[in-house]
Amino acid sequence: MSSHSTPSGTGRKLTMVVVGLAALITAMLCAFALPSLHSGPHHVPVGITGSPQAVEALRENADGPEWDVRHYETADAVEAAVKEGDISGGLAVTAQGVDLYTATAGGPSAASALNALGEVVAAQNRTRLAVHDLVPFTDDDPRGAGLTAALMPMIFGGIFPAVILGSVFPGHRGLRIRLSGAVLFSVVAGAAIAAVLQFGTHSIDGNYGLTALGVILGMTALSTTLLGLQALLGITGFALGSTLVMLLGNPLSGLATGPHWLPDGWAAIGQLLPPGASGSLLRANGFFDGAGAGFPALVLTVWAVFGCAFILVADRRGRRSRGSRSEIVATSYSSTAPASRPEVTSGPIRG
Structure with missing residues (x-):
């Protein structure tokens, strides 16, 4: 009977995977195409x-x-x-x-x-x-190519820590190490990205420290959110977060054109997601001396707090699970332990 049910179950799984991937590709097309089709000045x-x-x-x-x-x-x-x-x-x-x-x-x-x-x-x-x-791009990058190109490294800088650190330090025991590693990676990579943009390609000319802090905050928000979703929901959480970032956050960031070039609803959603907020923060710090940086910085901070909250919930759940397993093992050991032997005393044998 099992030989007949296994192919049926495999067929259902295959159908679900195919339908899910088709829906994902369709959503990707809509996310990239619809805003472009309706692009133009909006308010x-x-x-x-x-x-x-x-x-x-x-x-x-x-x-x-x-x-x-x-x-x-x-x-x-x-x-x-x-x-x-x-x-x-x-x-x-x-x-x-x-x-x-x-x-x-x-x-x-x-x-x-x-x-x-x-x-x-x-x-x-x-x-x-x-x-x-009044606020042009730099002479070395008059079209802002470096600014636009910075978005993908920042996005993947949030995805890579969740993938790599999750593989190297898996399970509940490695959760805090993954969080520390993600924050440390964001600091190093964020400072490097800002240095390349300012001193390598000369694409921005603002205060380097302020720009670096903004990039670090953006990458921290992305990495902690994905780590938290991964720790809380497993591969489903990671897939959900990555899809949200890549399919919506990337095309709706407005980094290349400016947010006012997208339809109103799309633009608002884009600025509430980490890629859009990261791009706006980079633009504000790199060209406007921090003017207008308050809102995107707040958005990224909220995402980082949510990510850390997800990690905290996953950590507590993991501790409870480990405690429950320890109790089960202790109970099992005590129930199977041999009964204590009676005490034997030495002395003369009396007939």
């Missing part, structure tokens, strides 16, 4: 300033879901807001012409769209357009 924050008539005309040009128009009193205020990362760019209409303020390092796609908007406004006013890129 890009742009500042405007000028005379009341000019401001009204600017609002009409920027009317729509593409822009989030904010009025400023002076051109200096617009310039300061761009440098602080509060807005992606700004337009100032004066008697001398139209001044466009952009931050290419904050989002090259949004900067290009703002350039097109500035040209339309200048043409309508029949005047010149002066473009001021």
Whole structure:
């Protein structure tokens, strides 16, 4: 009877694996393709300033879901807001012409769209357009290729510790060693990534210490989360965390284009996941002197806390399991131990 049930069970397992992999590939296609198909400016924050008539005309040009128009009193205020990362760019209409303020390092796609908007406004006013890129990429990496390339090493820097340390130090006894190793790896690898970006490829030019701390925090959040899920749920937890990071976190990070180039819902999800938060933190520290780093740093801290909490729960569960096994062994030993022999005393034998 078992010879007939085994092929049936194998067939069911094979069907489940095939269906699961097909669903995974479909989800991967949707995660990568759908945001790209609907990419474009979505509520890009742009500042405007000028005379009341000019401001009204600017609002009409920027009317729509593409822009989030904010009025400023002076051109200096617009310039300061761009440098602080509060807005992606700004337009100032004066008697001398139209001044466009952009931050290419904050989002090259949004900067290009703002350039097109500035040209339309200048043409309508029949005047010149002066473009001021206040936060550009570095001269050695004018397109930000190094910044974009940094995302995958940071993601795999969170995945590798869970895989390798889990193999070298398996089980409950190795849990604390895996956690210590993951944090130590994040410190060393994060500092190395920041050093390569700043001193090797010259892709960023911010404060190295601040940038390194941000990369370390991002990799720590990723590695502790995956380690915690792996310790708590086994291979299922690791697969769930890796899928979340790779299928959603990577395409929705917005590191190459800026988060405002993704549809609103996709962009919000991406910034709440470790890859998106890590990318935004790297951008803020590498180009904006830490301005706007608060929210992504908070997101990564929350993920790291959750990861450590998962590890703590798994550790306590493992201790209880070991305690239960010890009690079972002790009880089994006591029940099978030979009965004590009666005490034998020496003395004369009496007949």
